[in-house]
Amino acid sequence: MTEDENREGIKGMINPGRYGIERVAYLLMRLSGLGLLGYFIAHIYETSNILRGRMGWDEFLALTQTTEGHIFLALVIGMCVFHTGNGIRIMLGHGGVGVGKPARPDYPYEPASQNYRHKIGIYSSILLAAVAMMYGLAVMFGE
């Protein structure tokens, strides 16, 4: 196999299967970031409908106040909470918090930064996102 054939490109970059939960977190961070940016742009457009007066606002609001709209908003809540939780973990890691003490690299060369503290951070972010989504659904469908 030549070097070019071995290069996986974007497929390899987004493959979550090989490198454990850290790669899953990397992928989810980017997906949630893109999703939130898309939602933010749509939200800016959505709120600009207030300039069309009561009719325009109510018309556009009716589109979002549906079952599908609520499920979509719950997904946004989940993305937002995961992105925040995992983002704080990454910031702490970049600041040297929870990455362990510098040590001589010995076989099997496990990266000091990929330790149980950061794994707990990733799993906690996923769990918090799930809880926030359920709370959001309860608020939206509870009315």
Place this chain on the structure above:
Amino acid sequence: MKESTIMKIHYGTALAAVGLVAVHILMRLTTGFADSLEYENVLANYRSIPYVVMLELILILLSVHGFNGLRVILLEIKQGRVYEKAVSYGCMVAMIGLIAYGSRTIIMTNIGMV
């Protein structure tokens, strides 16, 4: 600008936005989610100066953070002098465009042009 400075801005905007967005969401829960989205309530929000200042800050912080995040993702996929410049300037233009469009809504509603 140095990438290390850009990352500090990226982290700073994220932390500031988290606090302000939390207040923005809590405002939706004070009077009940559906009621808070009623036309009169939203208009009253836009007429309140402290709230409008907060909305403008959220708009700027999230635009800077969001489009810099997009720039980082696009630079991870492909590199090259022309490509990197196109991505950086493209994200900058999109960011300014979004801030301008959002500010237009905030200002026009606040001064009563609705």
